[in-house]
Structure formats: structure tokens, C-alpha cells
Amino acid sequence: MIQIIRTKDYEEMSRKAANIIAAQITLKKNSVLGLATGSTPVGLYRCLVEGYNKGDLDFSQVRSVNLDEYQGLSREHDQSYFYFMNDNLFKHVNIDTAETYLPDGTNMDAEGECSRYHEVIASMGGVDLQLLGIGNNGHIGFNEPDDYFPENTHCVRLTDSTIQANARFFASEAEVPRYAYTMGIGEIMAARRILILASGKAKAPIIKEMLTGPVRPQVPASILRFHKKVTLVADEEALSLL
Numbered sequence: 001m002i003q004i005i006r007t008k009d010y011e012e013m014s015r016k017a018a019n020i021i022a023a024q025i026t027l028k029k030n031s032v033l034g035l036a037t038g039s040t041p042v043g044l045y046r047c048l049v050e051g052y053n054k055g056d057l058d059f060s061q062v063r064s065v066n067l068d069e070y071q072g073l074s075r076e077h078d079q080s081y082f083y084f085m086n087d088n089l090f091k092h093v094n095i096d097t098a099e100t101y102l103p104d105g106t107n108m109d110a111e112g113e114c115s116r117y118h119e120v121i122a123s124m125g126g127v128d129l130q131l132l133g134i135g136n137n138g139h140i141g142f143n144e145p146d147d148y149f150p151e152n153t154h155c156v157r158l159t160d161s162t163i164q165a166n167a168r169f170f171a172s173e174a175e176v177p178r179y180a181y182t183m184g185i186g187e188i189m190a191a192r193r194i195l196i197l198a199s200g201k202a203k204a205p206i207i208k209e210m211l212t213g214p215v216r217p218q219v220p221a222s223i224l225r226f227h228k229k230v231t232l233v234a235d236e237e238a239l240s241l242l
């Protein structure tokens with residue numbers, strides 16, 4: 001069951017989504033947040049930083065696990081998701097960075113890194129609220145369209161469409177890493193609550209497919225319809241084909 005919150009534009013989507021996360025960490029100070037990267041949540045993180053600066057939000061007991069990380073990028077690389085999280089949220093608020101977790105992109109032992117990260121997630125005692133974006137191809141985290149739903153953290157070969165979509169952040173398409181570590185669909189679905197964001201016309205076809213097409217691993221986000229507590233905050237453009 002997906003609850004839909006329709007907003008006028010990106011700014012309103014960001015504010016409404018930030019309010020949901022703010023409520024979560026106000027009601028439960030030691031929440032475990034599942035966090036996401038990409039263009040979509042940047043405004044939401046900005047709102048959370050504003051809330052913190054106003055004295056409304058306290059992250060001191062919050063712990064976090066991120067969805068994914070590129071394989072092969074160091075933490076200092078400005079396109080690593082470690083760098084993104086620091087730059088957009090962690091360094092601006094009073095979160096204990098020792099309690100913020102991402103897959104380690106520099107660990108080239110894929111099997112070892114995936115099982116280590118699975119244990120990290122398991123040790124958190126469950127994710128209270130998992131934030132998600134959605135790829136143009138329906139991916140959540142880096143769970144690309146496939147013929148099955150991967151359960152746990154795994155190493156994925158990014159699809160050509162994802163590499164093209166993410167090339168805008170790199171000097172050239174050739175520099176986009178080909179592999180990433182991502183939480184699996186089973187780990188994402190185990191979150192107590194899921195908040196998914198979408199903005200802009202480019203996302204309209206996949207939002208329609210996610211909400212109205214068959215639930216199938218070729219559209220990874222469609223599985224969210226089988227979760228009990230999902231909120232989609234999307235702007236008019238992203239909802240324009242419904």
C-alpha cells in the first residue's frame with residue numbers, strides 16, 4: 001500500500017519529506033535512518049540542516065545506514081556517496097559519524113564487503129525509516145532491473161542507462177564506476193517505514209509503472225507495493241502520467 005503525497009514542485013517535495021524525517025527523529029531520538037544519495041534528496045537534506053540550525057532537530061542519537069556506494073571510489077572522491085553524505089548532511093548536523101554507515105567502496109573483495117555490510121545492517125536492530133529515490137529504470141538503491149529480487153547486499157554491474165544517467169556528475173561517461181555495492185531488496189523491504197521521493201517529468205513514466213504495472217523485478221521499485229508502510233512524496237510533474 002503506497003500513500004501518495006502530491007506536491008507542487010521540488011521545493012515542496014523536499015519540505016514535506018523533511019517533515020516526515022523530522023517527525024521520525026523527534027518521536028524516536030535514536031532512530032535508525034536508511035539514507036539515499038542522488039539529486040532528488042539534496043533539497044530534503046538542506047531542509048534537515050535548516051531544521052537543525054533552528055534548534056528544532058537533534059541528530060545526536062540517530063544512526064544511519066546508506067543504501068549503496070560505488071565500487072572503487074575512495075571516501076575522498078567527490079562522487080563517492082560517502083563524500084556526498086558528508087557534504088550534504090553529516091558535517092552540518094550533530095550526528096555521530098562513527099554511527100553512520102555506508103558500504104566501503106575501496107574494499108574490492110565484493111563478497112567480503114557485502115557480507116560485512118549485511119551484518120552492519122542486521123546489527124542496527126532494524127531500519128526505522130528508509131529513504132529512497134527511484135532511477136529512471138525503476139531501480140531502488142542500485143538494484144537494477146533483473147529477473148529476480150536480490151535479497152541482501154550485493155555487488156551489481158550498473159546498467160548502461162544508469163551509467164549514462166550518472167555521467168553528468170563525472171568528467172566523462174568512462175569515469176563512471178561500472179560496479180556498486182547496494183543493499184538488497186530484502187533489506188530495503190525490512191525497513192519499518194519507507195519514504196520514496198520523485199521529482200520531474202523524466203520520472204513520470206517509471207512512477208506510473210511502479211504504481212500501476214505488475215509487481216516484478218524488471219521494475220524493482222514495484223515491490224514497494226507489497227510493503228505495509230510506504231509514503232511516496234512526488235511533485236506534479238512526476239505524477240503527471242497518472
Ligand code: PGA
Nearest residue numbers: 038039040041133134135
Ligand atoms: P536521482 O537518482 O535522484 O539523481 O534522480 C535517483 C536514483 O538513481 O535512485
